[in-house]
Amino acid sequence: xxxxxxxxxPALRERFEAERRRSAFLGFLPAMGAxxxxxxxxxxxxxxxxxxLAMGGFAWATIWAYESYMWRKQHG
Numbered sequence: 206x207x208x209x210x211x212x213x214x215p216a217l218r219e220r221f222e223a224e225r226r227r228s229a230f231l232g233f234l235p236a237m238g239a240x241x242x243x244x245x246x247x248x249x250x251x252x253x254x255x256x257x258l259a260m261g262g263f264a265w266a267t268i269w270a271y272e273s274y275m276w277r278k279q280h281g
Contacts, residue, residue: 217280225272232268237261 214222237257244256 221272221276225269225276228272229265229268233261233265236264 237260239257240260241253241257243260245253248256
């Protein structure tokens with residue numbers, strides 16, 4: 206039982222990780238929509254969904270990396 210308590214994450218860290226996942230997902234959605242429209246309009250009708258997924262994935266990764274960087278900067 207003591208080992209399980211020793212490895213438990215602090216409440217602040219748990220809240221941060223939940224918010225980081227939420228923020229990254231909420232950034233993914235509009236970026237995917239914009240990517241679908243942009244790729245469909247300027248590249249090809251067949252490139253709409255893959256372009257949207259690529260743009261959404263890039264936005265997700267950018268937000269995830271920024272949030273992680275800021276956490277490490279503030280909390281070590």
